Amino acid sequence: MEVTTENPVAQSRLSGLLGPENVIVTTVEQLFAWAQGHSFWPLTSGLACCALEMMACGAGRFDLARFGYEVFRPSPRHADLLIVAGTLTWKMAPPLVRLYEQMPESKWVIAMGSCASGGGPFVDSYSVVQGVDKILPVDVYIPGCPPRPEALMHGMLTLKEKVMAAKRRGGKK
Amino acid sequence: MNQVMIETGVVESTPAALLADLQELRDNAAYRFDRLLDVTAVDRGETLELVYRLHSLQTNCDLVVKASVDSAKPEIASVSGLWEAALFGEREVQDMFGVVFIGHPDPRPLLAPEDGFGFFPLRKNYKLPGRSGQAGR
Numbered sequence: 001m002e003v004t005t006e007n008p009v010a011q012s013r014l015s016g017l018l019g020p021e022n023v024i025v026t027t028v029e030q031l032f033a034w035a036q037g038h039s040f041w042p043l044t045s046g047l048a049c050c051a052l053e054m055m056a057c058g059a060g061r062f063d064l065a066r067f068g069y070e071v072f073r074p075s076p077r078h079a080d081l082l083i084v085a086g087t088l089t090w091k092m093a094p095p096l097v098r099l100y101e102q103m104p105e106s107k108w109v110i111a112m113g114s115c116a117s118g119g120g121p122f123v124d125s126y127s128v129v130q131g132v133d134k135i136l137p138v139d140v141y142i143p144g145c146p147p148r149p150e151a152l153m154h155g156m157l158t159l160k161e162k163v164m165a166a167k168r169r170g171g172k173k
Numbered sequence: 174m175n176q177v178m179i180e181t182g183v184v185e186s187t188p189a190a191l192l193a194d195l196q197e198l199r200d201n202a203a204y205r206f207d208r209l210l211d212v213t214a215v216d217r218g219e220t221l222e223l224v225y226r227l228h229s230l231q232t233n234c235d236l237v238v239k240a241s242v243d244s245a246k247p248e249i250a251s252v253s254g255l256w257e258a259a260l261f262g263e264r265e266v267q268d269m270f271g272v273v274f275i276g277h278p279d280p281r282p283l284l285a286p287e288d289g290f291g292f293f294p295l296r297k298n299y300k301l302p303g304r305s306g307q308a309g310r
């Protein structure tokens with residue numbers, strides 16, 4: 001079957017996927033990765049000012065739903081993406097690790113903003129964790145103080161690439 | 174009550190007499206300091222000065238009561254039995270200055286992590302570790 005689309009990238013991907021009898025050939029792993037990468041369920045996990053940008057991202061103007069990522073979950077049991085949006089203090093660190101541990105596999109972590117990535121403006125403080133990668137495995141870092149909603153979207157799309165690429169390579173994540 | 178003037182006075186007490194003094198200020202009809210606004214502390218080097226800010230809804234007056242304890246062994250009675258508002262304030266002072274409040278019903282750290290910071294950030298002899306200093310945590 002001939003597949004036609006305006007987009008040359010999509011064209012090459014589709015013709016790679018579709019066999020002669022209009023059958024899509026793939027592996028279960030790749031199929032799962034495709035589904036996971038296109039439907040992250042983020043945990044509602046705002047810690048400071050960056051959370052406002054995360055909320056703006058989900059609201060109408062930027063509309064994260066366009067990418068399938070809008071289902072913010074209030075329970076870690078339902079979420080597979082932890083967006084650490086804000087300043088993490090040592091006081092808050094144990095609850096955050098607990099939330100991460102309560103999330104089912106597979107799960108990913110985005111460090112949103114300079115605070116989550118490396119301590120941000122509070123890097124010299126005694127009470128602030130100098131980057132969540134001190135206590136959690138971070139997949140994508142988003143710089144900015146705060147990052148604009150577009151940057152968060154870019155971060156999530158980058159994570160999508162990472163998830164799908166890892167499955168194509170046969171990697172663990 | 175249209176009184177807008179707020180008078181503030183300062184009185185010194187001692188750790189031993191603190192509870193009795195504050196009880197008098199709260200219960201004596203001439204004072205009636207029925208609200209505790211804040212508990213905090215000041216590092217004076219050799220001593221730590223505990224500061225209790227009182228307010229009276231009846232006279233609309235403020236009063237600051239101070240009591241000094243030894244920095245090396247900072248212990249003082251908890252006033253949470255007189256004003257429940259002291260519960261959080263005393264826990265904060267405990268985290269930040271290392272003061273032990275004897276008789277506090279729930280002396281868990283309030284702002285510090287559960288196992289404490291391991292230092293007292295608002296003491297003058299505490300120096301910020303800087304960017305690399307936290308690495309050992």
Ligand code: SF4
Pocket residue numbers: 048049050051085086087112113114115116120121144145146147
């Ligand atoms: S990176 Fe900036 S905007 Fe984001 S939480 Fe830290 S201080 Fe706030």
